Amino acid sequence: MKLHLKNEYFESLNGLMSGHQDNILAHIRAIRSQEMVSFEELMEQKILSFRVALKSSETLPDVEELKAELVVSPDLRAEVYFVRGMLFMHSQKHAEAQDAFKNAFDCYAFCENHEKGLSAEFNMLIAQSFLQEEPLHMEFLNTLEKAQGLKNVRIQASCARQLSYISFDQKNYVKAETFALMAVNLFTQLQGISDLHLALANWADCLFEMGKIKSAFAALEKITGTVDQRVQFPLAYINAKLNSEKIEIRQFDSINPYWMQRYRQSSSFQWKQTAVESWVFKKATGLLYNENGKLMGRVKAQSLEGQLLKILSGGAANRHKLCETLWPEYANDGSLDDRFYRLISRLNSKVGNLVISDGKNYHLKMALKLK
Numbered sequence: 001m002k003l004h005l006k007n008e009y010f011e012s013l014n015g016l017m018s019g020h021q022d023n024i025l026a027h028i029r030a031i032r033s034q035e036m037v038s039f040e041e042l043m044e045q046k047i048l049s050f051r052v053a054l055k056s057s058e059t060l061p062d063v064e065e066l067k068a069e070l071v072v073s074p075d076l077r078a079e080v081y082f083v084r085g086m087l088f089m090h091s092q093k094h095a096e097a098q099d100a101f102k103n104a105f106d107c108y109a110f111c112e113n114h115e116k117g118l119s120a121e122f123n124m125l126i127a128q129s130f131l132q133e134e135p136l137h138m139e140f141l142n143t144l145e146k147a148q149g150l151k152n153v154r155i156q157a158s159c160a161r162q163l164s165y166i167s168f169d170q171k172n173y174v175k176a177e178t179f180a181l182m183a184v185n186l187f188t189q190l191q192g193i194s195d196l197h198l199a200l201a202n203w204a205d206c207l208f209e210m211g212k213i214k215s216a217f218a219a220l221e222k223i224t225g226t227v228d229q230r231v232q233f234p235l236a237y238i239n240a241k242l243n244s245e246k247i248e249i250r251q252f253d254s255i256n257p258y259w260m261q262r263y264r265q266s267s268s269f270q271w272k273q274t275a276v277e278s279w280v281f282k283k284a285t286g287l288l289y290n291e292n293g294k295l296m297g298r299v300k301a302q303s304l305e306g307q308l309l310k311i312l313s314g315g316a317a318n319r320h321k322l323c324e325t326l327w328p329e330y331a332n333d334g335s336l337d338d339r340f341y342r343l344i345s346r347l348n349s350k351v352g353n354l355v356i357s358d359g360k361n362y363h364l365k366m367a368l369k370l371k
Contacts, residue, residue, distance in 0.1 A: 024048055040076055043067070047083040054086055063087040068103065078107030078116065085123055092257065098127035118146055122155050126162070130257075135166045157186035161199055165258065168206060177206035194228045201234040205262075208241055216242060217353060224341050226319070234259045239356055241266065243365055278367040279354075281309055288351060290366075297351035305347040312355065313370055316363035 031045040068080040085100035101124035108117035144159035164179035180203040187196040204219035233255045240247045283301040299305045323336045
């Protein structure tokens with residue numbers, strides 16, 4: 001059996017899965033720089049380029065550029081089918097995606113690549129779950145057991161996440177929380193930040209439905225750094241639930257169909273809506289009062305916490321703008337991220353989670369008047 005793919009391919013792919021694109025981009029450039037590029041090398045370069053586009057949420061090329069049936073090497077053919085499946089899923093063509101993942105699974109089986117075959121099997125189940133109403137609980141459990149046998153942490157984590165979703169939809173929140181925490185612990189072992197963020201958001205939602213509000217807030221506090229596009233809506237949705245707020249759907253460029261469905265189901269219960277409460281921040285004393293005159297906390301006006309309050313009293317702002325305003329002399333210093341998140345944590349510990357994020361911007365939960 002002649003195989004085409006070398007270690008460089010798999011190393012660059014693993015780097016992309018961990019959130020690093022340098023190796024995969026270097027590998028693509030290396031193929032393009034060759035004087036003579038074979039058809040199979042061209043396919044290898046294309047599937048890597050398509051994966052980068054999928055990860056970056058860029059405009060995707062035409063799936064028909066990937067001619068799996070013309071590829072001779074079974075390992076490369078499997079990868080082409082797999083990426084076709086990913087592209088069909090992105091376009092919500094679930095039947096075509098299921099067929100592509102099934103073809104990938106068959107090719108991986110021929111190559112005796114059980115790890116990759118398991119990934120194709122898992123994605124085949126994801127596609128199938130969109131095509132039938134009956135939840136695939138036993139199927140994902142079986143795939144989880146196979147992943148445990150192969151010590152495949154990524155598929156274990158992904159199966160645990162799906163089982164949590166299924167239990168959540170069945171309103172079995174205790175079981176959903178158990179699988180959600182399993183997913184969090186497994187994704188923590190991996191380097192993919194996006195998957196961990198999504199797992200934490202799901203865990204927080206489960207905790208909320210169990211009435212464990214403080215624990216839900218604590219789970220969300222573990223989501224640090226910049227969140228990518230697929231996490232922005234789930235994070236905003238759960239923050240809205242926790243803070244009894246509404247969210248503006250139109251502000252999100254991309255929303256996963258499952259999380260849109262979860263939002264709509266939750267919206268049908270009509271989250272408690274209250275008029276926006278107004279607080280007063282007296283700059284001379286640093287004291288914060290609610291609209292009934294109750295003391296809510298104290299923050300020195302000239303401290304970083306006080307400056308942050310004054311900035312956000314004028315409206316929402318993103319992390320970059322806030323860092324640039326608070327630490328202008330270190331605006332391009334990557335270490336500012338840690339300082340910023342510690343600042344948010346310190347301020348919220350003093351004034352009861354007054355600063356919240358919708359995944360893109362930071363804003364105040366209450367209107368704040370400066371006096």
